[in-house]
Amino acid sequence: MGTGTKNKFFKLLSSYHFWVLLILFAIGIILHYPQQILKISSPSVFSSIGLVRHAIERIYLLIPIAYASFFLGTPYGFVSVLTAVAIMLPRVFFISEYFPDALFETIAVIIIGTAESWWFAYYRSEKRERQKMMTNLEASFGELQTYTEELEKDDSRLGTLNQISNTISQSLEIKKILENAIEAVIRTLKVDAVWIYLLDEEMSVLNLAAHRDFNEEFARIESGQGISGRVLETGLPEIVEDASSDARLPPALREMMASVVVVPLTAKGKVIGTMGVSSQSKRKFAQPDTDLLLTIGNQIGVAIENARLYQTQLEVSRKLSVSERKYRELFENAQDAIWLHDMEGNITAANKATVEMIGRDSKDLIGLNAREFLSEESLLIAALVKRKLMSGQPIEQPYEQILIKKNGNKIIIKLTTNLITGNSEPDNFLCIARDVTQERETQNSLKKAFHELSESHRKLEESQEQLIAMEKLTSLGKLSASVAHEVNNPIAGILVYNQLLIKKLKTDKFEKEEALDFLSKMEKELVRIGRLIQNLLDFARQTGPRLSLININDVLERALSLVAHTAQLQHINIIKEFSTSLPLITADGDQLNQVFINLMMNSIQAMPLGGTMTIFTSFENGRIGAAIQDTGVGISKENMGNLFTPFFSTKKEVKGVGLGLAVSHGIIERHRGKIEVKSEEGKGSTFTVYLNRSEN
């Protein structure tokens, strides 16, 4: 402690402020006591210049106090106050004539001095604070400067990075990207070797893709092997400060490099390779360096990914262009006309077939509007198709349109139209068309031919009807003897009786009995005529097929009634063997009547010298048989085949038209029945009509 005080004391003595203070106080003493020290009569040095007495001397003492307080600190200020009091007190008590004034002045000096000391103390502490703040500020400024410098440095790194990134991304060729990256890394980080491995995902190996001054022995390393392998697995950078002691490095590498950093190359969060740098001399790679490398690694990763994507796209687009070429060929060489037209109907693309079909030059075709090659009607259809396609309604495809060629020829095309959607909006119609004019013409002529055919068929049917009618007339002709007999005889009788009655009435030789007898005979004959006429009318009626439920026996009776007399005249005996169990069938009675009359007349004519005509009916196996058998000449074998041939007749002597059997055959066929013939020359024939039981 003594040493401290001593030291302090010496320190005080060595301070020039102490000596200044001492001088100031010495001056103060002189000023307080001029009479005693300077031996002058005036109690004040300054009385000669007329200032207030003693005031200056007292105020003067405030100067050393202020000095001490200011330069040496508050404690010294207080010491100075005490010193000032010590200087002043002897004068107050012993010299001053005005004690109260002197005391007051002394107290004032004490108060002001103390205040002064305090003020300085405050001032000093303020100053210290300010100084401290200044120091802090200075420190901050220093930091700021460092930071700014850092920033500038970073900025230069960023510049490098940008440069690298630009260089890297400028190329889409992987080899070039890697070369550029290596170049940039060497330039920026001043390393001696750079190597880049890329992952072969399929093989799970790293291939040396590019390097500078690296050992090519290590062109391929397994995943997980060595430092690069580890980086690949962890995705984290590896820093080797002292390569010579790192066992992960093969000896060949340990020789050529002192410090190594390996960073992953990442793309889309996936490690796709590694990049290593090394220096020949030992070097401590700082965090920023590693960060930079990492960033470059990412850049390379992204660039490689882009390049790969580009390669894939290139491949795809190459394939696409191949397939497009193929489609183009297909389109161009298609047999069908294929064209595209926009929403306004302007052709935007067309193939060769279209050129031929529309008949214009291919250069004129593009931009050609549908209005210029479609008929007005077709344009209306086209508008309808467009509307339906646009609104997604179904349309019947393909449809037909009429196309007008450049030379004015009209052709019919069959086409399919589909809406093509370009960029999300439908922008074209795809039309595929074929000229079907020829086809249509063929179809039309076929249709025409068919129409003609059906017309002739109809005519044939008509003529068949006419044939039937004609044959009916022929039959009537053949029946005329019978008819004349059946009509004229009763009329003859009636006429005679009628005239006889008149005569008797006139001459008054009238006998009631006799007259009644005549009248009843007449009536009987009239009924006979009426019945015959009815039969004839039924037969001759020219109506189309008139189906009704009929009994074949009745039809045969009706036919017989017309031919009976003719048979009788030819000495033909008629035998009826009718089945009593025939079902009714649906048939045209008039036509069947015609058939039976025909067959019966044939029968009669086959027996010019008389014979027997037997008429059988039967019902067996669901079908009705009506047979007309004669004992006539029979039919020769050679004539058998021609029996149903129209206009074939053996009856020259009776002037047969040769239609009877043909027409009969037709009628029976239309009834889905058939006619069977059995004949033996010289013995007779049997014609049997078979009819199926009512089909309904």
Add this chain to the structure above:
Amino acid sequence: MNPILIVDDEPIVRESLRDWLKEAGYQVITAESGEEAIGIIEQGDIDIMILDIRLPGRSGISVLREVREKKPDIKTIIITAYPSSELTTEALGLGVKDYLIKPVAPDALEGLIREALNKHNN
């Protein structure tokens, strides 16, 4: 006066003509077939024959031929319900007096008979 022979297969014709001619005062005999007619002709005297040309069994023409051979004096009047030119020609060739088509007007027939009888009598 010899009876008039009527040959017809139709009863109404036979009977009506018979009744008419009887009323007119003639004697009448009828036959319904050719065979029957020939039998009558062979048996008795017949001056006038009314013959239906179309008969079942023996035809009118054959009857006519036989009559012409056996009794050429008999005057024959043909009646037919269904005239045919061939038959007419043939009949006329066989010397028939007339050819009437049914229905026959009875007074016309009577006239022909009278005429024939007068010639016959002359």
